[in-house]
Amino acid sequence: MQSQLRKDLLDAFTKADGAYLSGQHIAELIGCSRTAVWKHIGELRKEGFELEAVRRKGYRIVKTPEKITADELRLGLTTKFIGKNLHYEETVDSTQKIAHRLAYDDAPEGTVIIAEEQVSGRGRMARRWHSPKYTGIWMSIILRPNISLPKAPQLTLLTAVAIVQAIEELTGLLPEIKWPNDILIKGKKVTGILTELEAESDRINSIIIGIGINVNQTKEDFPSDLEQIATSLLLEKGETVSRADLIKGIFTNLEKLYLLYLEEGFLPIKLLWESYAISIGKKITARTLTQSIIGKALGITDDGVLMIEDDHGKIHHVYSADIEL
Amino acid sequence: MQSQLRKDLLDAFTKADGAYLSGQHIAELIGCSRTAVWKHIGELRKEGFELEAVRRKGYRIVKTPEKITADELRLGLTTKFIGKNLHYEETVDSTQKIAHRLAYDDAPEGTVIIAEEQVSGRGRMARRWHSPKYTGIWMSIILRPNISLPKAPQLTLLTAVAIVQAIEELTGLLPEIKWPNDILIKGKKVTGILTELEAESDRINSIIIGIGINVNQTKEDFPSDLEQIATSLLLEKGETVSRADLIKGIFTNLEKLYLLYLEEGFLPIKLLWESYAISIGKKITARTLTQSIIGKALGITDDGVLMIEDDHGKIHHVYSADIEL
Numbered sequence: 226m227q228s229q230l231r232k233d234l235l236d237a238f239t240k241a242d243g244a245y246l247s248g249q250h251i252a253e254l255i256g257c258s259r260t261a262v263w264k265h266i267g268e269l270r271k272e273g274f275e276l277e278a279v280r281r282k283g284y285r286i287v288k289t290p291e292k293i294t295a296d297e298l299r300l301g302l303t304t305k306f307i308g309k310n311l312h313y314e315e316t317v318d319s320t321q322k323i324a325h326r327l328a329y330d331d332a333p334e335g336t337v338i339i340a341e342e343q344v345s346g347r348g349r350m351a352r353r354w355h356s357p358k359y360t361g362i363w364m365s366i367i368l369r370p371n372i373s374l375p376k377a378p379q380l381t382l383l384t385a386v387a388i389v390q391a392i393e394e395l396t397g398l399l400p401e402i403k404w405p406n407d408i409l410i411k412g413k414k415v416t417g418i419l420t421e422l423e424a425e426s427d428r429i430n431s432i433i434i435g436i437g438i439n440v441n442q443t444k445e446d447f448p449s450d451l452e453q454i455a456t457s458l459l460l461e462k463g464e465t466v467s468r469a470d471l472i473k474g475i476f477t478n479l480e481k482l483y484l485l486y487l488e489e490g491f492l493p494i495k496l497l498w499e500s501y502a503i504s505i506g507k508k509i510t511a512r513t514l515t516q517s518i519i520g521k522a523l524g525i526t527d528d529g530v531l532m533i534e535d536d537h538g539k540i541h542h543v544y545s546a547d548i549e550l
Numbered sequence: 551m552q553s554q555l556r557k558d559l560l561d562a563f564t565k566a567d568g569a570y571l572s573g574q575h576i577a578e579l580i581g582c583s584r585t586a587v588w589k590h591i592g593e594l595r596k597e598g599f600e601l602e603a604v605r606r607k608g609y610r611i612v613k614t615p616e617k618i619t620a621d622e623l624r625l626g627l628t629t630k631f632i633g634k635n636l637h638y639e640e641t642v643d644s645t646q647k648i649a650h651r652l653a654y655d656d657a658p659e660g661t662v663i664i665a666e667e668q669v670s671g672r673g674r675m676a677r678r679w680h681s682p683k684y685t686g687i688w689m690s691i692i693l694r695p696n697i698s699l700p701k702a703p704q705l706t707l708l709t710a711v712a713i714v715q716a717i718e719e720l721t722g723l724l725p726e727i728k729w730p731n732d733i734l735i736k737g738k739k740v741t742g743i744l745t746e747l748e749a750e751s752d753r754i755n756s757i758i759i760g761i762g763i764n765v766n767q768t769k770e771d772f773p774s775d776l777e778q779i780a781t782s783l784l785l786e787k788g789e790t791v792s793r794a795d796l797i798k799g800i801f802t803n804l805e806k807l808y809l810l811y812l813e814e815g816f817l818p819i820k821l822l823w824e825s826y827a828i829s830i831g832k833k834i835t836a837r838t839l840t841q842s843i844i845g846k847a848l849g850i851t852d853d854g855v856l857m858i859e860d861d862h863g864k865i866h867h868v869y870s871a872d873i874e875l
Contacts, residue, residue: 322654325748329650374699378751405751420751423650425744426703426730427869544752 230255234265238286247283273359291441292341292359297469306335307366307483308476314340316358319347321421321435324365328423328431332367335480339364339472346437347419354417354437360446360457362438362468366479367431370487374424377432378544379491379529381406381420384434386497387482388416391474396462401503404522404531404548409503413456415439436475441465491527499524504548509533511546518543555580559590563611572608598684616766617666617684622794631660632691632808633801639665641683644672646746646760649690653748653756657692660805664689664797671762672744679742679762685771685782687763687793691804694756695812699749702757703869704816704854706731706745709759711822712807713741716799721787726828729847729856729873734828737875738781740764761800766790816852824849829873834858836871843868 233255237246246254251262266276266284275288295313302308310333317323317340324338343363346354356363368380385402392400392408392415400408400415408416419435439457447455458466486494499505504522511518511533520535531543558580562571571579576587591601591609600613620638627633635658642648642665649663668688671679681688693705710727717725717733717740725733725740733741744760764782772780783791811819824830829847836843836858845860856868 325654326651329647374702374749375752377699377749381751421755422749422751424699424702424747424749426706426746427700430746 230257230265231268234262234269238284241285243285245279245282245285250283271358291465291468293339293469293472298339298472302473302476304335304476304480306333307480308335308337308473309333310336312336312338314338316340316342316344318345319343319435320363320365321347321419321433324367324433324435325421325423328367328433334367334369336367337364337476347435354419355448355451355455356437357442357446360442361440362436362472362475364436364472366434366436368434368483369431370429370483372429374422374427374429376491376528377420377422377429378405379486379494380432380434381418382498382525382529383482383486383494384418384420384436384479385416386494386501387479388418388436388438388475389501390478391471392416392458394478395471395474396458396466398458398461400501402498402501403503403550404525405529405545410456410458410461414454415456415458415461438471440468440471491529495525495527495529504550507550510549511541511543512549513543513546518546522548555582555590556593559594563609566610568610570604570607570610575608596683616790616793618664618794618797623664623797627798627801629660629801629805631658632805633660633662633798634658635661637661637663639663641665641667641669643670644668644760645688645690646672646744646758649692649758649760650746650748653692653758659692659694661692662689662801672760679744680773680776680780681762682767682771685767686765687761687797687800689761689797691759691761692756693759693808695754695808697754699747699752699754701816701853702745702747702754703730704811704819705757705759706743707823707850707854708807708811708819709743709745709761709804710741711819711826712804713743713761713763713800714826715803716796717741717783719803720796720799721783721791723783723786725826727823727826728828728875729850730854730870735781735783735786739779740781740783740786763796765793765796816854820850820852820854829875832875835874836866836868837874838868838871843871847873 237251237254248259248262252259270276273292274286276284277287278284295311298308298311320338320340320343327336340363342358343356346356346363385408388408389400389402392398398410400410403409406418407414416438421433423430439455441459442457482494505524507522509522518533518535518541520533523532523534525531533541533543535541562576562579573584573587577584595601598617599611601609602612603609620636623636645663645665645668652661665688667683668681671681671688710733713733714725714727717723723735725735728734731743732739741763746758748755764780766784767782807819830849832847834847843858843860843866845858848857848859850856858866858868860866
């Protein structure tokens with residue numbers, strides 16, 4: 226959409242002040258065909274505008290996109306380092322990719338990259354992550370803990386706790402954690418966490434935590450293959466949730482837990498994590514790259530490794546897997 | 551230097567056919583001041599030309615820059631994957647940085663980035679690596695082994711063996727390895743290796759091996775602070791060494807050792823490594839981030855970790871350190 230046409234179209238809606246504008250009237254006002262009007266209305270919807278269309282009356286804007294601004298995120302943020310160096314982007318390939326580049330270029334610890342939309346967002350194992358515009362939280366956080374490489378997955382668990390706490394505080398909803406990196410509400414996925422790292426030989430240079438949260442998606446926003454397995458905070462709560470407030474809540478909780486972790490190690494995090502974990506004590510199937518293990522999830526080790534006891538009483542240590550409950 | 555002036559200058563030297571050209575004569579030929587001629591001669595030297603300057607006679611070009619071409623590298627290369635996807639650059643920040651980006655963007659295993667010059671080449675622990683134009687080999691190689699994170703440092707040792715073998719085969723020189731990542735000739739550093747990795751939680755996505763080799767530097771090419779501790783193959787051999795041939799030798803040896811490693815594990819590599827290692831059996835000082843350990847270097851473990859026995863008979867495992875002999 227050319228910017229002048231968009232400006233004219235938005236001006237027309239502004240002047241209408243909530244009244245309906247017919248397609249024909251809009252076409253005359255901005256000087257284009259009715260087909261073009263229909264196309265431009267579609268563009269606005271894609272950008273987060275909610276438009277009501279009523280037969281014989283026309284269109285009106287019901288809601289403008291709830292776009293986050295970097296200023297809104299900075300206002301009232303009380304963290305010491307997480308989110309202090311904030312990169313806010315409209316559209317990106319993936320926030321993880323940008324974060325990797327910034328991390329390699331010595332971006333300070335706590336640097337955050339937030340995008341309104343990812344065109345090729347990635348989940349674990351290079352799976353596609355659906356991240357449409359203005360509806361969710363798609364962000365990456367750079368941490369630089371002085372820990373050994375095998376401890377890196379602990380940061381996934383720590384981040385999950387921070388997000389569960391932030392969602393609970395803001396919405397009253399009670400999310401649960403599915404090992405290792407999913408957060409569910411009533412069995413449907415609301416959040417995924419992807420922990421990546423850059424290291425020099427045996428020394429961690431940066432840990433890059435990717436977070437995807439479905440916040441204000443409606444049922445129609447989910448592709449049909451995700452409808453049964455994914456949900457949003459809006460759908461569970463029945464009202465829109467402020468993404469800016471949730472982001473700030475995550476920063477605050479994450480920084481608190483991270484400092485605790487650096488000070489006291491993984492144990493206090495582990496106890497919190499277990500209190501939110503859905504799979505512990507249940508019979509699960511864990512699919513690793515090489516095998517499927519069926520058994521009872523006993524818990525996680527002090528290193529964050531999942532322990533499963535199979536029917537023969539043998540205990541398996543699972544470092545990475547997909548879990549089915 | 552403007553390209554027309556450079557062309558005129560090179561034309562003048564071409565016509566002189568090895569004879570001396572006085573500064574005054576050059577100035578007249580290309581239509582500029584003698585000061586400008588002096589500056590342009592300096593530029594040519596920076597770009598790898600060797601110019602002889604004789605009082606009352608003038609300048610002549612003794613040697614053109616030995617610039618590598620990607621075609622030259624591809625010709626006669628018999629590897630299956632290392633070097634098959636080759637990026638050749640004139641000047642880069644650092645080949646590691648480019649390799650990180652390519653690796654994150656799913657570049658195939660064996661992808662190599664070679665640059666004639668790095669303006670901010672890095673060594674271990676973010677130390678500066680001096681990498682002037684047309685004289686050395688500055689390159690990064692992307693590998694994607696299916697190994698656990700703590701094994702990554704083994705690739706440093708494996709690469710060191712491949713480079714020592716390639717230097718020995720091409721020049722007859724006998725380089726030695728100083729744990730973990732330096733290759734020395736007669737006690738002076740000729741090669742550094744920097745192994746970095748990208749991982750998703752506990753799964754390696756890519757290992758990026760940075761290699762810097764001093765090949766055809768003269769004494770004058772080393773900054774004064776490196777003169778006593780660094781050398782080049784030219785200085786040790788007494789003649790220039792073909793960088794293209796050495797690169798191809800490294801690709802061939804690296805691929806052979808890497809396939810052996812994937813097939814049989816670290817043990818065969820360890821035995822080769824020990825046969826080239828300078829520090830084993832000697833009294834050394836190992837400076838880690840937190841302490842200095844003085845003792846006898848016993849060897850490396852099956853995981854590539856250095857073992858040092860101190861004066862009290864206590865054995866220390868050193869994962870990362872600077873070693874003094």
